[in-house]
Amino acid sequence: MLVDKGVHVMVKLLSGLFLCSRIMSAASQIPKNRVTLLIETILKKQLNPLTHLEVINESFSHTGISPLDEPELSSHYKLVVVSPLFENKSIVQCHRLVQQPLQDAEVFNLIHALQIITRTPQAWEKSQNVPEAPKCQGGDGRRKK
């Protein structure tokens, strides 16, 4: 009887762990929502050649809202763009190359914050570290709950 109870507790614990790890892996692999796909499509089409592109939706970590509750949340984004197009250009010019096609598609009306990191392929090979976005201070964006 005692053994039975022990086994029962073990099974409960294990299933709890299993569920926990499933939820965690779901959170780390947020499915791409509409705005993420839109940004990806625009940049892939407009920036040629494109060595590397990451469109990271940071809306969930910024607001504390779960992707399970609001999968289409698209307030905060980070872009890591690597392209030979950035060679011999000022940082402002590099950023403009990324911003312009997004601006033309009125993406800035859909999102609240955008962090842009541009690198040439050589610089990217040397360092793949990207700075973290600063913590939200509220304002008119969606404050972390």
Place this chain on the structure above:
Amino acid sequence: MNALLQSSLLPRLAVGAKLHNVFKLSFSTAAEVQKSIDEMVKKSKVVIFMKGVPEAPKCGFSNAVVQILRMHDVPYDSHDVLKDDAIRNGIKEYTNWPTIPQVFINGEFVGGCDILLKLHQSGDLVEQLEKVDIHSALKDKKDDKSTT
């Protein structure tokens, strides 16, 4: 009549505006906003457009810019875009740059938060400030390091 028409076209002016300001502000056209932004940008050597005020920034990116400038200990003008939609939209048009904050040195657009952070990390910011005769507090630290 003209003033009435204009203020109805620009509802932002009517909201919360004091009566004596309504007529004065209702004539501010897009061109006038651009002109006043141009004056703001050129008024001081370092000028920033941000969300909130340096003592209480209302956006992480604006806060980062304030912190960087604080480290360099340089004087600057700041303008809160959340207080005035005309400035908020006008500055984006002025630089053709879609985001806030925006930093200007000697009347020239330098960039937003990501760019200022990069300039700060690479040490280029100290140089850019020096070019316009602004002494960065970080220059001393750098010199200290190189002499010791």
